[in-house]
Amino acid sequence: MTPPAVQFTATRELLDGRRVLLRRLGTDDAEAVAALHRNLSDYDRYLRFFTLSPVNSNELVSALLEPAVGQYALGAFDGDRLIGTANYKVAADPTVADIAMVVANEDHLCGVGTALLRSLAEIAETRGVRRFVADILADNHLMLKVASDFGWPGERSSQGAVCHLELDLPRCGPGASNAVI
Numbered sequence: 001m002t003p004p005a006v007q008f009t010a011t012r013e014l015l016d017g018r019r020v021l022l023r024r025l026g027t028d029d030a031e032a033v034a035a036l037h038r039n040l041s042d043y044d045r046y047l048r049f050f051t052l053s054p055v056n057s058n059e060l061v062s063a064l065l066e067p068a069v070g071q072y073a074l075g076a077f078d079g080d081r082l083i084g085t086a087n088y089k090v091a092a093d094p095t096v097a098d099i100a101m102v103v104a105n106e107d108h109l110c111g112v113g114t115a116l117l118r119s120l121a122e123i124a125e126t127r128g129v130r131r132f133v134a135d136i137l138a139d140n141h142l143m144l145k146v147a148s149d150f151g152w153p154g155e156r157s158s159q160g161a162v163c164h165l166e167l168d169l170p171r172c173g174p175g176a177s178n179a180v181i
């Protein structure tokens with residue numbers, strides 16, 4: 001029987017014509033997830049984790065991949081190479097989920113982040129999540145642009161260098177993601 005950790009799958013065309021596979025990440029993807037994060041530029045690591053220090057890849061991999069209720073991690077694959085991840089974790093209020101994402105530096109600005117966030121929202125919405133929240137560095141113009149380009153209603157508040165983002169997810173309805181969830 002297929003484990004629930006690998007049920008989502010969809011393909012998306014990037015701005016440069018590449019076709020990427022989006023699928024749910026599972027424990028078999030541990031090395032790919034570790035490699036993606038190991039190869040982040042210092043700046044991207046800072047934007048993602050708010051630190052320039054090396055990230056403990058074991059902790060990161062288990063936090064992202066260990067199956068747990070209310071958590072979901074999606075990966076974008078160019079062939080065998082994992083080029084981006086987006087994940088959510090539901091909060092105390094099960095209709096609200098914290099999100100985080102990262103795309104390999106050489107694959108920025110090709111639409112990977114946009115494709116991941118759109119699909120993650122569709123998946124989350126079918127699982128009862130109504131709002132994504134994220135704390136993003138106010139300097140992270142790219143992430144703020146990716147989030148705002150969808151035009152989803154929400155709020156943005158600044159707390160010093162950090163911007164707290166709240167996004168109300170669109171109601172997708174059955175079959176909206178065109179993929180198995």
Ligand SMILES: CC(C)(COP(=O)(O)OP(=O)(O)OC[C@H]1O[C@@H](n2cnc3c(N)ncnc32)[C@H](O)[C@@H]1OP(=O)(O)O)[C@@H](O)C(=O)NCCC(=O)NCCS
Nearest residue numbers: 044047048100101102103108109110111112113114143149
């Ligand atoms: C934020 C991040 C995930 C975005 O991923 P991405 O794959 O580069 O994003 P996309 O290519 O989907 O979208 C980039 C947007 O920037 C726009 N863009 C394109 N060229 C640009 C440029 N030179 N300058 C600014 N914006 C540009 C694109 O138009 C696109 O907007 P669109 O939705 O209108 O098409 C990625 O930059 C990243 O991994 N950053 C480091 C980690 C991080 O910041 N994570 C978020 C905090 S959790």
